[in-house]
Amino acid sequence: MTAFERFLETFFKAELIAATAPKIVSGMGMTLLIAGLVVATGVALGLLLAGLRSYRIAPVSAPIVIFADILRAMPPLVLILIVYFGLPNVGVTLSGFAVLWLVLSLVLAAFAEEIFWAGITSIRKGQWDAARATGLSYTATLIWVILPQAVRLTVPPLVNRTIAITKNTALGTVIGVPEILNQATTAVSFSGNATPLMMGAVAYLVIFIPVVMIGRMIERRLAWKRA
Amino acid sequence: MDEKPLLSATGVTKRFGGLPVLHGIDFSVRQGEMVFIIGPSGSGKSTFLRCCNRLEEPDAGQIVFDGVDILGKGVDINAMRQRIGMVFQAFNLYPHLSALGNVTLALRKVVGKSKAEAEAIGRAALERVGLSEKVAAMPGTLSGGQQQRVAIARALALDPRLVLFDEPTSALDPELVGSVLAVMRDLKQRGMTMVVVSHEMRFAREAADRVVFMEAGRIVEQGPPAQLFEAPREARTREFLSRMMA
Numbered sequence: 301m302t303a304f305e306r307f308l309e310t311f312f313k314a315e316l317i318a319a320t321a322p323k324i325v326s327g328m329g330m331t332l333l334i335a336g337l338v339v340a341t342g343v344a345l346g347l348l349l350a351g352l353r354s355y356r357i358a359p360v361s362a363p364i365v366i367f368a369d370i371l372r373a374m375p376p377l378v379l380i381l382i383v384y385f386g387l388p389n390v391g392v393t394l395s396g397f398a399v400l401w402l403v404l405s406l407v408l409a410a411f412a413e414e415i416f417w418a419g420i421t422s423i424r425k426g427q428w429d430a431a432r433a434t435g436l437s438y439t440a441t442l443i444w445v446i447l448p449q450a451v452r453l454t455v456p457p458l459v460n461r462t463i464a465i466t467k468n469t470a471l472g473t474v475i476g477v478p479e480i481l482n483q484a485t486t487a488v489s490f491s492g493n494a495t496p497l498m499m500g501a502v503a504y505l506v507i508f509i510p511v512v513m514i515g516r517m518i519e520r521r522l523a524w525k526r527a
Numbered sequence: 528m529d530e531k532p533l534l535s536a537t538g539v540t541k542r543f544g545g546l547p548v549l550h551g552i553d554f555s556v557r558q559g560e561m562v563f564i565i566g567p568s569g570s571g572k573s574t575f576l577r578c579c580n581r582l583e584e585p586d587a588g589q590i591v592f593d594g595v596d597i598l599g600k601g602v603d604i605n606a607m608r609q610r611i612g613m614v615f616q617a618f619n620l621y622p623h624l625s626a627l628g629n630v631t632l633a634l635r636k637v638v639g640k641s642k643a644e645a646e647a648i649g650r651a652a653l654e655r656v657g658l659s660e661k662v663a664a665m666p667g668t669l670s671g672g673q674q675q676r677v678a679i680a681r682a683l684a685l686d687p688r689l690v691l692f693d694e695p696t697s698a699l700d701p702e703l704v705g706s707v708l709a710v711m712r713d714l715k716q717r718g719m720t721m722v723v724v725s726h727e728m729r730f731a732r733e734a735a736d737r738v739v740f741m742e743a744g745r746i747v748e749q750g751p752p753a754q755l756f757e758a759p760r761e762a763r764t765r766e767f768l769s770r771m772m773a
């Protein structure tokens with residue numbers, strides 16, 4: 301057996317590819333489902349928190365800032381383990397799926413809140429003045445004038461951060477969520493061959509390269525001529 | 528011209544932190560009157576103008592607009608602001624909305640007009656400032672003069688009783704100033720009540736019914752333009768005018 305054949309045998313073993321493919325595909329479905337849920341929940345919650353913070357009411361802003369700082373500082377894996385293994389001790393038992401969704405959504409919300417907040421504060425005060433002077437309320441100004449501009453400014457960092465956090469769906473493997481990596485490592489332990497891991501890697505690329513491309517498309521579509 | 532003031536301010540006082548900026552301003556505008564406020568930089572002109580629609584909150588004093596004390600408790604300031612238009616030095620157009628979108632936003636979201644109604648009013652307002660062709664243009668594609676006229680249309684679309692202008696031409700290239708002044712002249716002809724903070728002395732002399740000179744948070748002197756420019760009573764006014772004309 302030549303070195304090249306040994307390489308193929310280890311990482312691209314044909315029979316194993318055929319046998320593992322259905323598992324990897326089902327893992328992709330799970331990864332996509334969680335990623336989609338995390339993006340929707342995390343970005344929406346982040347936007348809501350940044351919007352609330354913009355009212356500058358101390359008892360509201362302070363907990364938001366503390367929440368965002370803690371969740372951004374903590375490694376997501378630590379949070380996942382604490383919630384998964386810790387909560388049952390106080391009588392709350394969540395499935396691995398729910399824990400992964402919850403923790404990653406909160407982490408994304410923390411980052412998204414900071415990104416949206418930076419966007420909101422970077423909008424010139426004249427925009428507030430102009431809108432308020434026409435009789436728009438604070439909330440209407442926030443919704444119709446400030447956020448549309450802030451969101452456009454924040455798309456590039458937000459897309460990057462969102463991709464980084466949704467890739468953390470792979471952490472679900474440690475709490476038994478049958479996503480791509482979990483399926484791949486299970487197959488590896490049965491076969492003793494690295495081929496399923498290669499398939500997992502390809503599966504991540506199949507999911508995330510289009511996501512990166514869609515992100516770039518959104519960036520381009522949201523650009524407008526600056527005044 | 529009606530004798531009853533449309534807006535009258537009494538004893539308006541404002542400080543920023545420790546810095547006193549307005550020391551008891553008494554000021555009024557009658558229906559249909561065009562009043563210019565002139566004065567050195569930092570004298571409080573913008574601050575006073577912004578008190579007139581409560582973009583700044585005065586510390587003391589009273590401002591009555593159309594019979595309503597707008598500083599009073601329980602006043603629906605958003606309703607009052609629909610009747611008090613404001614035009615800014617930096618235009619402050621919404622960059623994510625077209626010219627028509629800028630002009631119709633408050634009609635849609637504050638007045639509650641339907642899209643069709645708001646757009647009809649918006650088109651008419653843009654036509655009034657000579658921009659019928661720019662209805663769909665984004666602000667970033669417009670010249671400064673065009674942007675400022677969109678901003679004026681945005682104020683006019685709400686059918687205000689009074690329009691406040693804060694240095695509407697100061698950010699414009701000289702060759703674009705004329706188009707904005709032309710719109711303001713037209714407004715005056717149609718009887719719009721206007722308070723204008725401006726350094727355009729020639730325009731003030733030509734168009735104003737009354738000129739107010741402010742310095743260091745106080746109104747030093749006011750009168751018809753001919754009197755104020757030709758025969759100012761106060762030494763400080765003379766000094767300011769000689770600097771401006773130099």
Ligand SMILES: Nc1ncnc2c1ncn2[C@@H]1O[C@H](COP(=O)(O)OP(=O)(O)OP(=O)(O)O)[C@@H](O)[C@H]1O
Nearest residue numbers: 543544546548566567568569570571572573574575
């Ligand atoms: N938001 C603010 N916070 C603190 N100080 C302010 C604020 N706005 C204005 N000031 C101060 O109040 C004073 C009056 O400012 P204002 O803008 O009213 O002057 P102005 O007469 O409009 O001057 P200009 O001709 O330069 O526009 C200035 O000393 C200014 O620095």
Ligand SMILES: [Mg+2]
Nearest residue numbers: 572573574693
């Ligand atoms: Mg000013």
